[in-house]
Amino acid sequence: MRIRREWPGAVELDVTTEDGSARALAYPALVGRPEPGDAVLLNTTALAMGLGTGGYAMVVAIPDRLPEDPHGPGHLVKARYTPLQATVLGADEQDSPFHEVLREADSLDGMPVIIADLHSALPAILCGLYGSHPPPRPAGPEDAGREQREAREENGGHRPARVAYVMLDGGALPAWFSMSCAQLREAGWLCGVVTVGQAFGGDVEAVTLHTGLLAARHVLEADVAIVTQGPGNLGTGTRWGFSGVSAGEAVNAAAVLGGRPVAALRVSEGDRRERHIGVSHHSLTAYGRVALAPAQVAVPELPGDFGRRVTEQAEPLSVRHELVGVPVDGLYEALRDAPVRLSTMGRGLDEDLAYFLTSAAAGRHAASLLS
Template identity: 30%
Template sequence: MPLGLRRGTVTAVVEALDCLVRLEVDGIPCVAYPRLTGEVEVGDEVLVNEQARQLELGSGGFDILYANLTRGIGLEAEEGAHVMALPYTPGQVALRRAEEDGELPAALGGVPVVLCTLHSQVVPVCAALAGLRVAYVQVAGGALPVSLSDAVRVLKERGLVGVAVAVAPCLDGDVDCVTSAAAFAWAVREGYDAVVCAVGPGIAGTGSALGHGALALADAANVAGALGG
């Protein structure tokens, strides 16, 4: 199925955060990721992806800003970035990866890695770990942009999560990694006491035993065990 894009005009900015903007395009709810598509203001001419909303999916109650034709053309890549996220897709973008910033430990040294098969489990798990320095690691299986999660944002504000790490193809975290192994090792190198790993909100499901986004946590479990977590 091809991309479901439409052209429209921003008619309202409902909430503007550093990493997420909730807006309306021609009166229809939409979200934008300003670190990826640039700033957005009322009156901007934009392209939005409306496919999930048109299909009436559980995660499709709003459109996604695909490109800002008014102020999002010619944006420069992140300084020093050369590894592509979403490579060879229409949305590919260069991001700097944590693996590029020095050596990572070869083992986790017993640091616990807690796996959440639903994004809604992240809040109670992090609450139970209060007092520890916790790194949140997001893997594929639900929403890819870490910045979509209000839960993670509130956990960071309350000091229950110290950093949010995106593992490719996830993106737009405080830190971006190519692999979960690197994400776990990075958290250990940076002195975190525990890692909470989950899929993002809006988990993918097909109604079959094997076609469920939470199975990504099986891979994460294997990685954590192999590295001594």
């Protein structure tokens, strides 16, 4: 019926079906661009399940106006063997202009790699990284980084010049789904997005998390990488059945490549589920059991009894990791001024302040490593 809004890679629509009206989302790179009056074929699974994150009808096709057949460059197929599989040019494949760089690349040169469970941690981590000194515009893969490096020098060398987001495939596969990513890129807070595994749609594509991290460093020239799932993580209420186990695997990848893993805890004071109050069982399993390499775990110095609870719950992680206490003073103001809306599981900044402060604390600690 109408186009509601759009951002790079995605178009949000109002559609009508035999059951009424709904919001729908289309990825023009896959299905073409819908226009008012078009008949669209929809996948309504998310609507039927009442999902919060991703509660859209998804446009599968515009039957009367199919997109052109895909043509190169690129031989990397993602979302493989699904009806909407996408062919992309991987930075690590032979036809890529970056193949020679990545063929020999084997080290992150000590680059801090901040790892978090949920996609919603991404903007909060950036708030902690930048504090009161956000980067100038523009930032992008085509930019040699002069403006960002000058900003770092002006801030005493402690502010990251370029930050890349490496998106895992445990949640949404298309990076286009994330409005936050688009807005953070536009604001100059990210120099680029790297999509790895089955995820696609980033500024840079890579086959694995390992080459994705190397691409962040050697292709995007990032000083810091942030690794999380895409939006819409999956959990089952069991110890091992959640997509965030990938956070532990990301610690291993960062460490084996000579990076400096910084683990962001998932902490909540507003979640209704006891297993996520304080330090989530996701963090305790991912970092305590899955991560075999040591990381620096940023433990926020939250006030009161809740802060003591978080510190005590994090203590078992010290068997393998270094726990680093991080002050949170001034982080609320940085979070309040974020260029994107902060939300996790439907809760905003003031509804679950502990969650966002903890994520920002990991960013603050990583910034301190950039001397």
